[in-house]
Amino acid sequence: GENVEQHPSTLSVQEGDSAVIKCTYSDSASNYFPWYKQELGKGPQLIIDIRSNVGEKKDQRIAVTLNKTAKHFSLHITETQPEDSAVYFCAAPGGSQGNLIFGKGTKLSVKP
C-alpha cells in the first residue's frame, strides 16, 4: 500500500519569508496529490492539488511541485503571513479503503 512521509514536522518562518514542505510517496501508480491546511479547532481544508500529468501548479502565493521520477512533491508558500500559521498535510491516494493516505503534518508558525 501507499506510504506518505512528510518533512519537516515543525517550521517557523518570519512574516514575508517563503516556506517549503516536502512529501515523498511510495506507490508509483499514485496520480493525485492534494495539500490540506488545518487551522486550530477546524477540519482539514483542501488548499491546492496536483495531478501526475503536470509538474507544477500555482494559486496566488501557493504552489505545488511534483517530481514523479523521485516520487516527491512539495508545497511552496511565498510572502508568508501570520494567517498562514496552521498544520499542513500532504496526501496521496492508495489506502486500502479507497481513501487518501495523509502525511503526519507540518506545523507552520509565521512570526510577525
Added chain:
Amino acid sequence: DTAVSQTPKYLVTQMGNDKSIKCEQNLGHDTMYWYKQDSKKFLKIMFSYNNKELIINETVPNRFSPKSPDKAHLNLHINSLELGDSAVYFCASSPHLNTEAFFGQGTRLTVV
C-alpha cells in the same frame, strides 16, 4: 451552506456509555469517510462508504459501527466507550474513491 456538517462539535461522556456522531454532506458525493485524529494530529482512516458498500479498517474495534441511511449521511455509533477513544473524529466526503476529500469541522470526543 455547509458542505459536510457533523454534530455534535463537542461530546463529553463517561466510560461505558454508547454515543453517536452524525454526518451529512450536501455535495452529492458518492463516498463518505470517518477519520480519527489523535493528539499528535495523525489522521487515521476508520471507514469508507461507497455506493452502499462499507469498507472497514480491520484495526478499528467492532465497538465502532457506521450507519448510512442514505448516500448523504454516514453516522458513527460507538458502544462501550473507553478512555482511549478520546480524540477528534472527522467525517469527510469525496466525489469517488481515491479523490479529493472534503472534511467536516470535527467532533471532539472526551471520555472521562
